[in-house]
Amino acid sequence: MAKVALITGGASGIGLATAQLFASKGWTVAIADLNESAGNKYAAELKGSFHKTNVTDYDNLAQTFVQVWKKYGRLDMVYANAGIVEKVNFYEEYKSDDDGLPPRLDDVVLDINLRSVVWTAHLALHFFRKNQDKPGGSLVITASTGGLYATPLLPMYAAAKFGCVGLVRSLAVYLEGTGIRVNCVCPGAVATGLLKKEEWAKFPQDTMTPVENVAKAVAKLVEDESLTGKSLMVVQDRLTIIDNPEPSDPALHGMMSRDNKFKDGM
Numbered sequence: 001m002a003k004v005a006l007i008t009g010g011a012s013g014i015g016l017a018t019a020q021l022f023a024s025k026g027w028t029v030a031i032a033d034l035n036e037s038a039g040n041k042y043a044a045e046l047k048g049s050f051h052k053t054n055v056t057d058y059d060n061l062a063q064t065f066v067q068v069w070k071k072y073g074r075l076d077m078v079y080a081n082a083g084i085v086e087k088v089n090f091y092e093e094y095k096s097d098d099d100g101l102p103p104r105l106d107d108v109v110l111d112i113n114l115r116s117v118v119w120t121a122h123l124a125l126h127f128f129r130k131n132q133d134k135p136g137g138s139l140v141i142t143a144s145t146g147g148l149y150a151t152p153l154l155p156m157y158a159a160a161k162f163g164c165v166g167l168v169r170s171l172a173v174y175l176e177g178t179g180i181r182v183n184c185v186c187p188g189a190v191a192t193g194l195l196k197k198e199e200w201a202k203f204p205q206d207t208m209t210p211v212e213n214v215a216k217a218v219a220k221l222v223e224d225e226s227l228t229g230k231s232l233m234v235v236q237d238r239l240t241i242i243d244n245p246e247p248s249d250p251a252l253h254g255m256m257s258r259d260n261k262f263k264d265g266m
């Protein structure tokens with residue numbers, strides 16, 4: 001039976017390119033996205049399924065997992081990829097209103113790019129463990145180079161993506177040996193629906209990363225069973241693994257090293 005992938009944000013850009021690549025490799029692909037028309041169109045093209053999903057709604061996201069499980073009876077790969085960039089200027093200076101406060105911050109980028117990723121990971125673990133022939137599976141998260149390096153213009157986006165890298169590193173240690181692997185892909189700039197065409201046009205064009213290369217990086221993370229806890233940076237055609245750094249203070253080794261999984265203590 002074909003392996004099954006569930007891809008959030010699979011109706012556009014990086015998620016769609018990954019859905020297309022996995023379908024071409026014989027996988028069954030379930031696309032979970034807000035965009036119903038594109039999702040239905042591409043799911044039909046790829047002979048997969050579309051599940052209208054708002055990843056910021058836990059029940060809705062959970063029901064998508066249930067639908068996919070009921071339809072296929074297995075789940076081999078989950079790609080937590082849906083995301084946006086923040087639309088507000090964090091640094092904007094406001095004249096104080098009567099309370100002396102700026103308006104409430106629009107931080108929806110944290111909901112989509114981090115909280116829903118944590119939820120997707122939580123649900124993925126549950127369904128991976130239910131796989132009957134071989135419990136386990138591969139979880140991939142789309143972080144970003146903005147999850148590895150300072151991104152001054154998008155500080156909340158960076159905070160969310162650094163969070164994704166931390167989630168991957170932490171889950172992978174605990175889950176080592178269980179058959180569940182967790183990795184993230186960290187793309188450089190990729191011209192997708194994330195920004196408008198005119199915004200992408202302002203980027204230095206010779207530094208852009210083709211969307212197909214990100215999809216290939218995701219496939220590498222899924223296919224190479226030695227990889228877990230890694231951040232795979234993909235910039236243009238270059239792939240670089242960024243590993244979990246060793247703690248810089250000796251006092252932290254016992255507490256935070258990969259050898260100490262706290263398994264018995266938790």
Ligand SMILES: NC(=O)c1ccc[n+]([C@@H]2O[C@H](COP(=O)([O-])OP(=O)(O)OC[C@H]3O[C@@H](n4cnc5c(N)ncnc54)[C@H](O)[C@@H]3O)[C@@H](O)[C@H]2O)c1
Nearest residue numbers: 009012013014033034054055082083144189190192193194
């Ligand atoms: N494009 C880049 O330069 C770049 C670089 C690094 C990381 N990323 C990350 O890649 C991921 C995919 O983005 P993309 O560049 O392909 O952009 P995209 O806009 O082309 O695709 C994002 C998809 O996510 C869906 N989506 C957004 N909010 C959703 C929600 N609440 N529920 C369900 N689906 C939702 C959109 O409908 C869309 O189909 C994002 O996490 C983004 O942060 C992008």
